[in-house]
Amino acid sequence: MILEGNNVAEKGTWTVKKGLAEMLKGGVIMDVTTPEQAKIAEEAGACAVMALERVPADIRAAGGVARMADPNVILRIMDAVTIPVMAKARIGHFVEAQILEALGVDYIDESEVLTPADEVFHINKHEFKVPFVCGARNLGEALRRIGEGAAMIRTKGEPGTGNVVEAVRHMRQVMSEIRMVQHMPKDELMTAAKEMGAPYDLVVQVHELGRLPVVNFAAGGIATPADAALMMQLGCDGIFVGSGIFKSKDPVARAKAIVAATTHFNDPKILAEISKDLGEAMPGIEIATIAAEHRMQERGW
Amino acid sequence: MVIGVLALQGAFIEHQKSLAACGVESIQVRKPEQLDGIQGLIIPGGESTTMGKLMHRFDLFEPIRELGRRGVPIFGTCAGLIMLAKEIAGSDQPRLSLMDIEVERNAFGRQVESFETDLMVPDLGEEPLRAVFIRAPYIKSTGNNVRVMATFDDKIVLARQDNYLVAAFHPELTDDIRLHRYFLNMIK
Numbered sequence: 001m002i003l004e005g006n007n008v009a010e011k012g013t014w015t016v017k018k019g020l021a022e023m024l025k026g027g028v029i030m031d032v033t034t035p036e037q038a039k040i041a042e043e044a045g046a047c048a049v050m051a052l053e054r055v056p057a058d059i060r061a062a063g064g065v066a067r068m069a070d071p072n073v074i075l076r077i078m079d080a081v082t083i084p085v086m087a088k089a090r091i092g093h094f095v096e097a098q099i100l101e102a103l104g105v106d107y108i109d110e111s112e113v114l115t116p117a118d119e120v121f122h123i124n125k126h127e128f129k130v131p132f133v134c135g136a137r138n139l140g141e142a143l144r145r146i147g148e149g150a151a152m153i154r155t156k157g158e159p160g161t162g163n164v165v166e167a168v169r170h171m172r173q174v175m176s177e178i179r180m181v182q183h184m185p186k187d188e189l190m191t192a193a194k195e196m197g198a199p200y201d202l203v204v205q206v207h208e209l210g211r212l213p214v215v216n217f218a219a220g221g222i223a224t225p226a227d228a229a230l231m232m233q234l235g236c237d238g239i240f241v242g243s244g245i246f247k248s249k250d251p252v253a254r255a256k257a258i259v260a261a262t263t264h265f266n267d268p269k270i271l272a273e274i275s276k277d278l279g280e281a282m283p284g285i286e287i288a289t290i291a292a293e294h295r296m297q298e299r300g301w
Numbered sequence: 302m303v304i305g306v307l308a309l310q311g312a313f314i315e316h317q318k319s320l321a322a323c324g325v326e327s328i329q330v331r332k333p334e335q336l337d338g339i340q341g342l343i344i345p346g347g348e349s350t351t352m353g354k355l356m357h358r359f360d361l362f363e364p365i366r367e368l369g370r371r372g373v374p375i376f377g378t379c380a381g382l383i384m385l386a387k388e389i390a391g392s393d394q395p396r397l398s399l400m401d402i403e404v405e406r407n408a409f410g411r412q413v414e415s416f417e418t419d420l421m422v423p424d425l426g427e428e429p430l431r432a433v434f435i436r437a438p439y440i441k442s443t444g445n446n447v448r449v450m451a452t453f454d455d456k457i458v459l460a461r462q463d464n465y466l467v468a469a470f471h472p473e474l475t476d477d478i479r480l481h482r483y484f485l486n487m488i489k
Binding site for chain 2: 007008009010011012013015016019020022023024025026027042043044045046047048082083084101104105106107129130131256259260262263264267
């Protein structure tokens with residue numbers, strides 16, 4: 001019996017790039033800065049980790065220019081865990097992205113948490129075999145990133161604040177715009193595309209699907225299990241936690257609780273149980289106290 | 302007929318869509334009591350370590366093993382395949398240990414090595430099956446009672462043992478519902 005097919009393995013296709021994000025759904029992706037933290041995250045049930053030199057709260061505190069992490073930091077984290085490892089490149093810095101692809105990371109986050117390298121253009125993500133995730137605050141921005149090749153979207157929120165309000169604003173914005181586009185008559189879609197600054201074919205896809213054509217996570221300010229469940233109930237597919245875990249008093253307990261809350265987001269009894277005795281959350285920042293030029297969400301075009 | 306889809310983490314909604322395309326009702330399973338009254342269970346793709354932690358924390362291991370021992374068909378894709386295996390090379394992560402297979406995790410490499418291809422699956426007819434492999438495992442070795450249904454590059458990627466069916470790839474990510482139909486036919 002012949003069992004072999006034509007044996008051609010097509011790598012880096014859109015299905016394959018989008019596919020990994022599909023597998024991360026309902027899960028929590030945690031920022032880590034050392035192999036030890038990566039192991040804690042994996043042990044707590046993270047579905048992936050984001051390898052960084054500093055978590056957003058420390059980047060915010062340090063100021064200056066934030067860049068891609070040292071390849072050694074990333075490689076040591078890749079060696080420490082079996083779950084997927086993501087890493088961040090600066091907006092528009094396609095050479096940092098080339099380096100991250102060469103290192104073999106599983107996903108690149110073209111991220112506003114780092115200092116942008118280009119104030120006009122994002123990376124042409126179609127050029128890469130490795131998939132990209134990008135931040136967005138509204139539907140137009142999400143569709144522009146997808147148009148450039150992002151295979152996964154996340155809200156921007158306001159990173160490093162432990163304050164979920166901006167993530168909520170951005171998720172509500174994206175969801176409400178999706179509902180609007182979904183219920184528009186077809187002849188209004190081109191003008192909607194023009195007004196949002198979004199590619200027309202992607203607006204048509206949103207109209208037909210009633211959702212983004214790629215996986216949509218929440219990020220930027222999630223600090224508690226209730227925050228994670230809130231974002232899931234608002235309609236996201238999964239959760240990024242940046243500073244929220246390793247800037248809290250008891251990272252192990254908090255990480256486990258946020259993972260469980262993302263699975264049982266619709267079950268308040270379980271949420272009550274897993275929210276007990278987690279110790280102090282990370283210190284939060286009121287958004288109004290952050291000067292406009294220090295708001296990371298404004299970065300990206 | 303109602304099929305349960307384990308919904309702890311991963312691509313469970315895609316399996317529900319494939320089942321709906323077969324005209325079959327499905328429910329999401331996150332707690333043991335949700336296993337009552339289902340005629341089959343799908344364990345989807347996702348992260349096997351994450352699923353293992355959550356299955357342990359929410360007491361799902363023993364009820365699912367019991368389901369399997371009673372002969373209820375269980376279909377595992379990618380992470381689901383890993384969960385059903387007795388042996389996982391180089392890992393002591395928790396598993397259901399229901400199927401006589403040894404699996405290698407992330408066996409084709411990291412994400413940049415993920416791929417799609419046409420698989421010949423004689424059980425599904427002459428038309429090749431488009432198969433999407435995402436950081437996929439494969440089956441290194443099988444017990445005598447395991448039937449190999451497809452290979453890629455000499456590696457076992459689809460197999461069946463009694464009421465258990467496992468795929469290293471993701472039939473839920475394509476529109477081809479033949480493998481889901483095959484699974485549904487395993488239900489008496």
